[in-house]
Amino acid sequence: MKLKERRFPYPVLSMATSDYPLGNFTYDVEVVDDSYLHIVCNLQEKIIEKYINRGDFMYVVGIESVQTKSRQLYKQSTPEFKIELDADQLGPKLHLNVLILANRDVTNYPTNQLNSVYHGRKVSFKKGYYIAKCPTQTIEFEFENEVRKSGIIVKENPNVDSFTVDVDQEVISISLNSENYEGYKKYRKTKRSEILNSIFYTAVMAAITQIVMSDKDYSEAEDGWIPLVTKNMDKLGYTLEDLKEDASLIVNVVNAILKNPLNQLFDTFNENEE
Structure with missing residues (x-):
């Protein structure tokens, strides 16, 4: 939280006070x-x-x-x-x-x-x-991955069976049980493609589906993950009404946001075979 600059009933060394003239x-x-x-x-x-x-x-x-x-x-x-x-x-x-x-x-x-x-x-x-x-x-923070910069967080929750996804206008929050969270921390860099296709794909799909099913107008959203979705919809030439009429188009938006993660996964498999 942002601490307000204010005076206290006792001396405090800060830029907002002169309680310590030489401090x-x-x-x-x-x-x-x-x-x-x-x-x-x-x-x-x-x-x-x-x-x-x-x-x-x-x-x-x-x-x-x-x-x-x-x-x-x-x-x-x-x-x-x-x-x-x-x-x-x-x-x-x-x-x-x-x-x-x-x-x-x-x-x-x-x-x-x-x-x-x-x-x-x-x-x-x-x-x-x-x-x-x-x-x-x-x-x-500056993330190389645009989707991470736009507000996906991963956290531990020992009370979930495997993992859950919670979505609000700013954050896509992925909760993993303790065992899965330890695995995520261990493999998030070396097994990035697998994680994109399992955890992140599901989370982004859930978030976009929530937009499609909602009656709210998200066109003016400037923060969080929603602008990333609308930007990629524009690139694909989709409107929100298009996605409401044909839900299969959501897959194309997810692929665009995550930069075709299935392609990345099979590229990784091919590299390992070589």
């Missing part, structure tokens, strides 16, 4: 191979640093998927984070929040380094209070 808190972030985030926090405030070293404060990174709303939180006492990301679960866009939070209740906090309005006052923090915060940043 500064920023970070550098790099997305490495679309597989993990490398984050380095840059803190210039000796008292806060002292309290981090004592375990009173902690560096915190919060990650939330814009599409799925799933959240992950990481806490540690050192300023460098290497966070592995599964883009299948997160989708192509996430919100990143980098903070310093109170790890426990703190009383009698020094005030000499603070704005003069705090001098002579008793300053304390409860566990979970903000100590320092940076503005929320939006991170976008």
